[in-house]
Amino acid sequence: MTTAPTDETSEGKRVRPAPFPIIDTDVHERMVSIEDLLPYMKEPFLGYMKHWTGWGELKYTHPIGGSRLDSLLPNGNVPGSDYQVLKEQLLDRYDMDYAILTGLFYPATMEAQFELAGALASAYNEWYVRNWLEKDDRFLGSIHVAPQIPELAVREIEKWGDHPQMVQVLLPIGSVPLGDPFYHSIYEAAQRKNLVVGMHQGNSVTTGFGQPRYYIEWHTILSQAFMGTVVNLILNGVFDKYPGTRIAMLEGGFTWLPSLMWRMDHNYKSLRVEVPWVKRLPSEYVKEHFRFSTQPIEDPNPQFMLRMVEMMESDELLMFSTDYPHWDFDSPLRSLPTTFSPELKRKIFYDNAKNFYQLPDSPKAAR
């Protein structure tokens, strides 16, 4: 009897395992890096490749780059990763009193391996308390959690909820309905620790028809997910079960809010029977429990923007944000409409966030 030589005995020698030809139908060659392809590409896609991040959570390669070009770091590290540069370009440049850190790391939207998501969120909190919060008392923090396993999220909230700089729990908006009763223990824990729940779009956020073909489409209509989440939280009874819940909607826009409130109230008058735990007009929940960050603020006729605030029937719903260091950064000097009065601007820049997050007055604010 003859046997084919084993790998151990054949190392370095050419062997044929059988007395006939052989075809391997699955062999994986690799590039050293994506840069190997650049000589074979041309504009405009060559330009895209400067911003290549692979097929990750974000489904798009940014056509113009995701960060302010003046925030790029000489050592090649990602913008926003250097405290001194952030301090100079943001905190000191605009003489800021507080800056609420929201990161750009969302294990909360992982769609598998939820225990790993919990471990990543927990590690991130440890890392950034040491490396960011402790560096500057103007920083306020967001507790990163993995809501896929609510018990893990609650544990993380309990661990960090009493940290003096932690002001909110971060729940990125992905493709799940965050008002679902499955997640309610997270709101209970946030209420118990007197924390805001901040909702920022995750990179995997989808639209009404999934992922549209172009980045500009996605970036324009991702507000849909915020609109859906506002409705979902109210009608699934989060605020009736946990009346201390405060939700900060971050980077999702706000000019859609008047029509959303009108439509919700309109439907409530006819369909209340389905959600009897909702005891007031939905728009009243919005005004009491939600605040909306301003960036990226649109820039239509400035009179229209003032009317938008009037249509919200409250000047307390908006909180200023820059989104530093991203490409669509809103400058504190130039982004709010010229039609906004100094009183309204003060509320948007400071009072509304201070009251909502229940912050102590900053020493400078008394000036």
Added chain:
Amino acid sequence: MRQIVCSSEALVPGQKMAVQVGKRSVVLVRMGNGDYSALMDTCPHQGAKLSDGELTGTTLPSGVGEYVYGKEAAVLRCPWHRWEFDVTSGQALFEDRRACVKHFEVTIEDGNVVIHY
């Protein structure tokens, strides 16, 4: 008014630099064809320094699904929101009468770049 800002060889095509012309902050660019041009160094949108942006080409109006790249090193793209300006005119590449950067005449005289303002 006129001011010499540098030698005509100071920039190679595709390069740009911030210069001070009188009291004005100006961005001087050398386009892909070798010509110089100059714009006010402030984006009319939110005030970023255009000299921190990119001197680039861009996609030209085209058919659906088609990409035609042109204006090589003749477009200045803001470092923040990436508004694009034609460096030969200061006009934005989209229609908005407010989106225009002041353009300065540039001449080459005796081997020097001169900005007229």
